[in-house]
Amino acid sequence: MQRRGLLGIESLSREQIQQILDRAKFYQPLQARTGKKLDTLRGKTIIHLFYESSTRTRTSFEIAAKRLGADTISISAKGSSADKGESLLDTLNTLAAMRPDAIVMRHSASGAPNFLARMLETPIINAGDGSHEHPTQALLDALTILDHRPSLAGLRVAIIGDIVHSRVARSNLHLLIKFGAEVVLCGPPPMLPREFECFSPSVKLTFNIEEAIADADVIMMLRVQFERQNAPLIPSENEYFRFYGLRLEHLQAARPDAIVMHPGPINRGREISSEVADFPRSVILTQVENGIAVRMAVLDLLLAEPRL
């Protein structure tokens, strides 16, 4: 873990990531049991501060914290002092003055948690910042892949969709590269700037979905983030689905045991066909389930064992 909090995958070492994944594996079996509540974080207070809408991440973080016995407070930007014109820094300083043990935050501005971490002592856990990073998503994706494969090294992972706006793509890229996977990024050129090649020599770019899927072990689909586009980057949703929507026939080209992933929310008929979303090797709901184990691991390592 970083000195304070979890801001992104980029600055984590491979060992630190492995440590989180190992702890997450320890928490995985707990999810299927009744009587799940532990007292690992009893007496700790965690604030969940969401400036962007979220269903799965927010619920997942809250459940993770509660299953570890922490007290949680949840704040949406709507109905908070952000509506009264308070700056982000002032809001965070105010919350920090109430001495929470951690602040989990999501914000639409890339780097907002990095900016705050420079100013605050309270550990910040990034639950997604703009188009920058979404570290716990990449961790739960890795955990899900490892449910199906012994190791990430040498795997061919295709990430397909609105790459330029995707914090999920960036965090996954950082993680997969660190573990020796080969990553193929695919999307229409306006959503796939060639600068992504700068991440690592093991990143390949293609504008052709068939090429991306060929021999893939993992197919990771991304939603088109229309809300982050200044001007339309593509002609229409129909045209997008025609060239970049994942359909059953595409899967012939992948490895026979390839899995299909999606960070959600999914848009059936836009980036993924209904048949693919529901097909047996789609692990979208496993990802959701693993999200809790991963977030429990992060909170545990960050708050229960301050030496880390």
Added chain:
Amino acid sequence: MIEPNNSAGNLLIRNGRVIDPSQGLDALADVLVKQGRVAKIQPNISAADVTVLDASGMIVAPGFIDLHCHLREPGREHAETIESGGRAAAAGGFTSVLTMPNTRPVNDNIAVTQYIIQTAHDRSPVNVFPVGAISENSRGERLAPIGAMREAGIVAISDDGMPVMNSNVMRQAMSYASRFGLVVMDHCEDLDLTAGGQMHQGGNAVRMGLLGIPSSSEDVMVSRDILLAAETGAKFHVAHLSTAEALGMVRRAKERGLTVTCEVTPHHFTLSDEDIRDYDTNYKMKPPLRSPADRDALVQGIADGTVDAIATDHAPHAGSDKMQEFDLAPFGITGLETALGLALDRLLHRGHITLTRLIELFSVNPARIAGLDRGTLKVGSVADVTVFDPDRRWTFDVNHTFSRSRNTPFHGYSLRGAPTATIVAGNIVWQAEK
């Protein structure tokens, strides 16, 4: 002028190395100033009833002129005033500054022009020459009263920060400005190409998840304006040029004999997009810090003469405005007090330019571009003089800035070379602490 610490502009600057490219002068000499004008330059002048400034080991140059700064008054006095900005300019070795018209209200009429000139006269230690707006309210629709503002004292026109997007309006502005001999300065930015952009479109922007500002957004406008200048015969000046491509266009325009000039800022010849770390908004400005290749091309352009001037684009913003998410923070950094130090450290001492060339960039050429009777120490001219020590080692501490704002990436920079005295019309308006 405030606090003249010697009377009537009578001054003897002794034992300095006087470098004045406007008259091919580079010699150890004294400079005698009488009643605010240069009276004599020769060794061992003796004079009675004058203030004496010892310039031993120093360079004595015609006063430095910043073609591009924002003093924020009227309208945003919490970020800067003509007085505080003027003091920062003096402490940076500048004897004159040109102020951009994007004040509140915009300097698009003679009332604002006169307010700036009067306030500067009352409160600024250095000369302040206003730049008038090209269009009303800098909306890029109807031309501002350029001729009347010229008579009121503007020395150039620009819609800095709100560039004229309508090519026909720009064409009319160039055509009309040429009647008054005014240079048209353009902040070359295609606003559609930069919409939402936060930093240079490159690997670091992609990594940081920030929307990019492509080089083409600057290049298409520089290209457009050169074509319009060729057609209208206007004097056209590219403000804060930042890309290698645009530099090449200016080079070719000069080869064609067009009156096209350009300026480069210290931050663009010093930094690149790879220096932006941790979403520090002190690295956020327009045009953005470009690639290392662009930066190197700018240094080359400064060395080979393509670049005419170094200008600061001093853009103060109050701390509360910059202490925000990167997406929300305004563009711009301060620069008056670090410009000369950076130029000496990064350009002179790294062997890219000579002292003579540096003085052309800071004084002779800016005066020529803006049509000012400055930038020279010829006998009879106004005694605006910059005295600097090319070797003094110092560290810039923003806590000691004269500006009301602190938005600079250069806090803590250790530099070799600094101004030591700033003289306006024979009066010492600023002097470094011993």
